[in-house]
Amino acid sequence: MSDKLIVALDLPHAVAGLEMADRLGDAASFYKIGLGMLTGGGLALARELKDERGKRIFLDMKLFDIGATIEAAVAGLAQFDLDFLTVHGDPNVVTAAAQTKGEMKILAVTILTSLDRADLDAALIQPGDVAEIVATRAARALEAGADGVIASAQEAAAIRALPQADGKLIVTPGVRPVGSAGDDQKRIATPAQAIAAGADHVVVGRPVWRAPDPRAAALAIQSELASPQAVAPNA
Secondary structure, eight states, X not given: OOTTEEEEOOOSXXXXXXXXXXXXXXXXXXXXXXXXXXXXXXXHHHHIIIIITOOEEEEEEEEOSOHHHHHHHHHHHHTTOOSEEEEEOOHHHXXXXXXXXXXXXXXXXXXXXXXXXXXXXXTTOOSSOHHHHHHHHHHHHHHTTOSEEEOOHHHHHHHHTSGGGTTOEEEEOSBOOTTOOOTTOSSOBOHHHHHHHTOSEEEEOHHHHTSSSHHHHHHHHHHHHTSXXXXXXXX
């Protein structure tokens, strides 16, 4: 199956994550493990899926700290032979992460897909259009050494057009198949819309693992990602 689909295993512990991976079988080849499972055996699950099941792993830690701490944390995680790791998109954080990443790809978080302009105002983030802020943060993170960025489908096309984005990755969370609940996501798109906008991978969690038949839900997304609708206009 295509690794364009990354299934977010946002479950309480590693046992539940492994059971879900078993239910999905070959319908998914790429998994995201985030902070919610960190204390529930997330790193052990990452190693099990990577080493024993041959899956690709995206560790979504959104690291943010001083440079020396970021370098040490990334060096420690690099030993697990993971595929993607997220850090905050601040250039100093990205630069530090790039020093010790090894073969792991560093993805810079721009603006979370659960946030809109009102949320940014509440956080005292500079005024302006959200998409423009995302594109600017993406450009700066890529210049600082990021291998790619995390951004919603609404900003993917603008990021893909940046000269700094040549050969870089765009990974899009907040993806919802037609008919799925938006949950706490605000800047959402369908899987096909995200890929057509320029994303390389889409991250889907609750619409898969909360479905009555998770494998069927994942296969439906895989089918959509292989459809003519999921082709970028300039591809």
